[in-house]
Amino acid sequence: MAEWVAVCRLDEIKEGRGVSREAAGLRLAIFREAGGGVVALSGRCPHANGPLGLGWIEEGEVVCPLHRWRFRLSxxxxxxxxxxxxxxxRAEVRGEEVWVQV
Ligand code: FES
Incomplete structure (x- = not known):
């Protein structure tokens, strides 16, 4: 059964960048879009398990820091x-915190 968990504070994520967090045994990559929206993706790049949370946003896509594979935020x-x-x-901002359904 999926549950919502708080994974980080919004001010821990720079706009256009991400952070890596563990929740419910999963590695998550949490990104902050321009305007303050957040997106949570699986944190392991399918190419070679790169840390997607250390990637950045370009034109609506996340770029993996290891070999630059790109993934749509949408x-x-x-x-x-x-x-x-x-x-x-699913991810949302509640007050100062980022919550993700895992
Ligand atoms: S591990 Fe992400 S592009 Fe290679």
């Missing part, structure tokens, strides 16, 4: 090599 789909999407979790 649905986690990989636009570099088809068929290598990451899971997108």
């Amino acid at each position: 649905d986690g789909r990989c636009t570099t090599v088809r068929g290598n999407s990451v899971h997108r979790f």
